[in-house]
Amino acid sequence: MIEHIANIVGVDAHIDPKNKQINAGRCGHRPLQLKMNSFIQTTIYGGNYMKVIIAAAQTGGHINPGIAIANKIKKENRNAKIMFIGTTRGLENDLVPRAGFELKTIEAHGINRKISIQNIKNMFKTLKGFGEAKQIVKEFKPDIVIGTGGFICGPVLYAATKLKIPTILHESNAFPGIATKVLSGRIDTVLLGFEDAKKRLAKAKNIVVTGTPTKINKVNLSEDQKEKMIKELGFDKNLPIVLVFGGSQGAKAINSTLIDIIKNKVNTNYQIVWASGPKQYSMIKDNLKELKINIDKIKNVKIIPYIYNMEEMMNLADIIISRSGAMTITEVAITAKPAIFIPFPFATENHQEYNARVLVNAGAAKIILDKELNAERLSNTLNEMLKDKEKLLEMAQNASKVAMQNVEEKIYEEIKKLVK
Numbered sequence: 001m002i003e004h005i006a007n008i009v010g011v012d013a014h015i016d017p018k019n020k021q022i023n024a025g026r027c028g029h030r031p032l033q034l035k036m037n038s039f040i041q042t043t044i045y046g047g048n049y050m051k052v053i054i055a056a057a058q059t060g061g062h063i064n065p066g067i068a069i070a071n072k073i074k075k076e077n078r079n080a081k082i083m084f085i086g087t088t089r090g091l092e093n094d095l096v097p098r099a100g101f102e103l104k105t106i107e108a109h110g111i112n113r114k115i116s117i118q119n120i121k122n123m124f125k126t127l128k129g130f131g132e133a134k135q136i137v138k139e140f141k142p143d144i145v146i147g148t149g150g151f152i153c154g155p156v157l158y159a160a161t162k163l164k165i166p167t168i169l170h171e172s173n174a175f176p177g178i179a180t181k182v183l184s185g186r187i188d189t190v191l192l193g194f195e196d197a198k199k200r201l202a203k204a205k206n207i208v209v210t211g212t213p214t215k216i217n218k219v220n221l222s223e224d225q226k227e228k229m230i231k232e233l234g235f236d237k238n239l240p241i242v243l244v245f246g247g248s249q250g251a252k253a254i255n256s257t258l259i260d261i262i263k264n265k266v267n268t269n270y271q272i273v274w275a276s277g278p279k280q281y282s283m284i285k286d287n288l289k290e291l292k293i294n295i296d297k298i299k300n301v302k303i304i305p306y307i308y309n310m311e312e313m314m315n316l317a318d319i320i321i322s323r324s325g326a327m328t329i330t331e332v333a334i335t336a337k338p339a340i341f342i343p344f345p346f347a348t349e350n351h352q353e354y355n356a357r358v359l360v361n362a363g364a365a366k367i368i369l370d371k372e373l374n375a376e377r378l379s380n381t382l383n384e385m386l387k388d389k390e391k392l393l394e395m396a397q398n399a400s401k402v403a404m405q406n407v408e409e410k411i412y413e414e415i416k417k418l419v420k
Helices: 002-008 038-045 060-076 092-098 117-140 153-162 178-183 195-200 223-233 252-263 278-290 310-316 326-335 348-361 375-386 389-402 407-418
Strands: 012-016 021-025 032-035 051-055 081-086 102-105 144-147 167-171 189-192 207-209 241-245 271-275 301-304 319-322 339-341 365-367
Touching (some): 051 060, 060 081, 060 326, 060 407, 081 117, 092 102, 144 153, 144 407, 153 178, 167 178, 189 195, 195 207, 223 310, 241 310, 252 271, 252 278, 252 375, 278 301, 319 326, 319 375, 326 348, 339 348, 348 365, 348 389, 375 389
Parallel strands (some): 051 081, 081 102, 144 167, 241 271, 271 301, 319 339, 339 365
16 A cells, blocks of 8 residues: 555655565655554554563573564564563573574673672672663563563563563473562563462462473374384384483483493393483593493494484383473473483572472372482383383373463463553
8 A cells, every 4th residue: 555655656665564664765866764653554564563572591491482482472463573682691692593583682690699709790780781671671662571481581571560561471490480489479470381380479460370382292103204213213113212311401410320321231121312412422422432332333222412303202202311491391291201300400499300290290200319310220210110001101191181282372362461
């Protein structure tokens, strides 16, 4: 319509939907760039577009749910304008631009409870971040501000509440973090990954258990697909497969235990797919070389730095061994796999153990604390699980009962309730 009106008065015009502007000018003249007001935008696009800020920083467990929420908003509101706020130090600097979203950074740090010079410095830097967050929010004028956990939520969501902008905070862990506890009484809605977290947020105004968004889905692999994957791994189709990983960077305690299992050749009745983590792969290769073991020629074992087809691999596995971040717990439940969790002992508020116990209490997983982990304990637990196929099936069914369905839809419904 705008192009038609412009052509009547002898002006060439086209719409740039990315920047929400009209580029117009007479032939031979420098084109004008006209920002579209809300009436023109509504006329052209058939409705108002949503402006959203998402606070997500540091780890994939915080950033990936934020990206999943952003993608859902874009799917439902294709002209939505979405900005992420993070730090200069975390994975957001890679993951957010890679997902196609704008990223602004501020000074923000987690505050350690121990008194130290560095902690005091971080407190002052974070105070500066509160001012930076407020300025970004004021300039962007979002319809809603969403946080997906971690200390970045403190300055960003606090600024939004001061500016009377609707707020949502998504907490993926079973034991809510400090930022979530502090903010829960101020923000409009708290979304939870696990029901267990509800009892720990007594001050929250509105709580909705939605689950945590993830890219991993339950996939029923065909026999041909399974055989192809097993052949590529160099495995025997008659032996069960155990998938082991310790997060994107690997886990030293788990890796050391796996080396002992290989050295003692105790994995005769099961096969291991082991994602060691890119930074630890070379070290493991050297350690095995000292033991006269070729990393590429270990019977019943496939060691790789990183798994890029994680959805397929999780659906192929019979048992999963891993740390117990909220995202991993969610994915294990979705794929309905029996698991052995080894919680990271230094996680804030020991939240990984609380996460693991969600599936342990549901009868879907076993837990081995990091301080109790060794090759004998892990091997005995594995063998005990593998010898009882009916019990394994029951654990898988119990895991699927914990999995939340239609997570993104539930989250988007809560966003719509707050955006006018």
